[in-house]
Amino acid sequence: MTNQQPRIYIYKRYERFWHWSQALLVIAMMITGFEIHGTYSLLGFGKAVQVHTMAAWALITLWAFTIFWQFTTGEWKQYKPSLKNVTAMIRYYTIGIFTGAPHPFHKTAQQKHNPLQRLAYLALLAMISPLIWISGLLYLFYGDWTSWGLSNYLSLEWVAVAHTLGAFLMTAFFFIHVYLTTTGHTLTAHIKAMITGWEESESSGHSHTH
Amino acid sequence: MKYPIFRVALGLAVTLTVLASSTGVIATPALTTTNSVDVSFAGNSKLPASTTDHSTLPALKGPFKTGPEVTKACLQCHNMAGHQVMESIHWKWEAVNPQDGRKLGKQHAANNFCGSILSNEPRCTSCHAGYNWKDKNYDFSNQDNVDCLACHDTTGTYKKIATDAGHPLYEPRELPKGSGKIIQPPDLTKIAQHVGKPGRKNCGACHFNGGGGDAVKHGDLDTSLIKPSRKLDVHMSSEGANMSCADCHTFNKHQVSGSRYTTKAKDPHGMDTPIGDYKNRATCESCHGNAPHKETVVNNHTNRVACQTCHIPAFARGGIGTKTLWDWSTAGKRDADGKPLFIKDEHGHMIYSAEKGDFKYGENVIPTYKWYNGTVKQVTITDKIDDTKILDLNAVEGSASDPKARIWPFKVMVGKQPYDVVNKTLIVNHVYGKDDTSFWENFDYDKSIKAGMEYAELPYSGKYGFIETRMNWFITHMVAPKEDVVKCAECHSRNPDNRLAEIKDIYIPGRDYNPIIDTLGWLAVAGSIGAGAFHGTVRYISRRRKDKNHD
Numbered sequence: 001m002t003n004q005q006p007r008i009y010i011y012k013r014y015e016r017f018w019h020w021s022q023a024l025l026v027i028a029m030m031i032t033g034f035e036i037h038g039t040y041s042l043l044g045f046g047k048a049v050q051v052h053t054m055a056a057w058a059l060i061t062l063w064a065f066t067i068f069w070q071f072t073t074g075e076w077k078q079y080k081p082s083l084k085n086v087t088a089m090i091r092y093y094t095i096g097i098f099t100g101a102p103h104p105f106h107k108t109a110q111q112k113h114n115p116l117q118r119l120a121y122l123a124l125l126a127m128i129s130p131l132i133w134i135s136g137l138l139y140l141f142y143g144d145w146t147s148w149g150l151s152n153y154l155s156l157e158w159v160a161v162a163h164t165l166g167a168f169l170m171t172a173f174f175f176i177h178v179y180l181t182t183t184g185h186t187l188t189a190h191i192k193a194m195i196t197g198w199e200e201s202e203s204s205g206h207s208h209t210h
Numbered sequence: 211m212k213y214p215i216f217r218v219a220l221g222l223a224v225t226l227t228v229l230a231s232s233t234g235v236i237a238t239p240a241l242t243t244t245n246s247v248d249v250s251f252a253g254n255s256k257l258p259a260s261t262t263d264h265s266t267l268p269a270l271k272g273p274f275k276t277g278p279e280v281t282k283a284c285l286q287c288h289n290m291a292g293h294q295v296m297e298s299i300h301w302k303w304e305a306v307n308p309q310d311g312r313k314l315g316k317q318h319a320a321n322n323f324c325g326s327i328l329s330n331e332p333r334c335t336s337c338h339a340g341y342n343w344k345d346k347n348y349d350f351s352n353q354d355n356v357d358c359l360a361c362h363d364t365t366g367t368y369k370k371i372a373t374d375a376g377h378p379l380y381e382p383r384e385l386p387k388g389s390g391k392i393i394q395p396p397d398l399t400k401i402a403q404h405v406g407k408p409g410r411k412n413c414g415a416c417h418f419n420g421g422g423g424d425a426v427k428h429g430d431l432d433t434s435l436i437k438p439s440r441k442l443d444v445h446m447s448s449e450g451a452n453m454s455c456a457d458c459h460t461f462n463k464h465q466v467s468g469s470r471y472t473t474k475a476k477d478p479h480g481m482d483t484p485i486g487d488y489k490n491r492a493t494c495e496s497c498h499g500n501a502p503h504k505e506t507v508v509n510n511h512t513n514r515v516a517c518q519t520c521h522i523p524a525f526a527r528g529g530i531g532t533k534t535l536w537d538w539s540t541a542g543k544r545d546a547d548g549k550p551l552f553i554k555d556e557h558g559h560m561i562y563s564a565e566k567g568d569f570k571y572g573e574n575v576i577p578t579y580k581w582y583n584g585t586v587k588q589v590t591i592t593d594k595i596d597d598t599k600i601l602d603l604n605a606v607e608g609s610a611s612d613p614k615a616r617i618w619p620f621k622v623m624v625g626k627q628p629y630d631v632v633n634k635t636l637i638v639n640h641v642y643g644k645d646d647t648s649f650w651e652n653f654d655y656d657k658s659i660k661a662g663m664e665y666a667e668l669p670y671s672g673k674y675g676f677i678e679t680r681m682n683w684f685i686t687h688m689v690a691p692k693e694d695v696v697k698c699a700e701c702h703s704r705n706p707d708n709r710l711a712e713i714k715d716i717y718i719p720g721r722d723y724n725p726i727i728d729t730l731g732w733l734a735v736a737g738s739i740g741a742g743a744f745h746g747t748v749r750y751i752s753r754r755r756k757d758k759n760h761d
Contacts, residue, residue: 036702036719036720037719038702038703038720038721038722041703044699045698045699045702045703045720046697046698046699049507049698053505053507098753099752100752100753100756140506141506141510142510143501143506143509143511143512143513146513146613151613155717156716156717156719157717157724160717160722161723161724164724164727164731165727165731167731168727168732168734168735169734171731171734172734172735174738175738175739176738176741179741179745179746180742
């Protein structure tokens, strides 16, 4: 490996901070969340609730900053969905990746996400997130339902079940997400990029492996 | 930027700290354990709190020979006190349930302990706040019979004797008979000169000994509360708030607050203020409010779970066993010599008494939890009963769908007691008295029930049987310090011995889940891991094959 390979700066400093602190908080919430669900016992129910709640507030705050960042930098456009080249991506993940075909999508600072990624993140933002956050906040403020006039319309059971459903979807997303980080030109290329901000171009990687 | 990761970690730490301090959310500060008035405002702290030194009053010079003589002296100054007491449940032993107008109280309500006071008056009324209630013709309007000293003695020497219709001893007496032990009568003059506010021993003389002995009845009231450790009772302990009974059970015009017939299931009014609210301070919320915890998620419980449910992890924690079972059906056995049989267990607990039947006891008992919405269906002696099943003498009502109901802790007393199998009513059993019909003299139910029912002027078929009964006793005393509170996971877990295993109609996080969502959810998680593993394996194999071909 030489120092002359072409590299592009994709993930800015705030973006990386956001990603990794969010990762930490989401993992903490998955671990504590399933303990609260009764799946296992680790920290103890009370402590798990405490950590889960604190992580939720931390993540809300993080998102407040991130939404601000997305709009002031124009990065929000990265999540605009497009069906263009989706089939090419599907073909790559189902066939091309095994036959050594070149990646159909080339990352640039302007287009960080491949078309499938865009759809996946949109689904996360538009479906899983609202489900998990609305149910979670209602869950947290259960004691205020009466004063908010909600107690006739909600049941703790259904709020809890909706939150659990969101948690399962999130967990499934998490494992797929982690697996897909290994699909760069090397196993750790994507993770390295998310740590340093710099993504090595694919061609240089390929020439190296052969 | 040389160390971006370090910066990131620092930033995250700051965010978390700010959040942690902001998530305390709206909460009332926990009560501190100050128990007395700040002495700097009380002036010379050596002076007594009262404005009257009773020992110097000419009216109390005495000497007093009887209780009623003392009462007359008290009423010379406290000329409304007698009338107030005569309105109270401590005098009338009768309470009208405001919900349905039914007459309750010891005179009417059925229990599965000693039974009825009717025909047994001189024994039972040793706990009456009066003198002379010897039979059913008692004059409830004679204020000279009010017993001031039972509640207001501060010397700890006043004692109503068990068998004398509320009187203390007036002459030395050998007690128990044949023991050779001579008990001296209390010095009524000295006691009259040392009266004051009721303390624990005054209330406890009856309420710690209800049902015929220490700890027998309530489970959360016994003599261990006279000098409790902080662990036993955080309010009453001298290491805690050092409160006495009447600090919560406030008296207004000699009427006590707090009732087991109409216990408040929920006190949405919350914290009481000195104006207007002082009438009833017997709920936890009166002092602690409706959101007493620091954390919102804990306060979320207060609408559905009574304070006592978490804060009293077990009852009978003071080292004195409470009776948990009383089976009257086995009473009356005699030993080989024909003498009434009494058996004690290795702890000195009476487990069989010829007079009363079989007993069981419990210490550190985990309560039974039930929904309670403020309505107790108390059975009275004259009610028609259903003898095809276990009889609930005071069923508590409520369910998860009832917004007024909360989950409360109870001592459930198991009983088996006589009833009229033809008329389907409970009966009055004449247990006490030096006569040919009383059960404790003759051990003959035929005679004693007949005598009791005749005395009570109630219809009796002459045929009795025994019915299994249950009684709910609210567990509301012996509040533990916060470090001993019931742990979350004792209700929030799938553990089969979950404390709330019997409460099935509400969703409890950690215990309950939707099986369909859980099955689909775990399939989705397994699927996502499996898909990655499969995809990765195929990638690995195809890559190796290709690399081989290249070699």
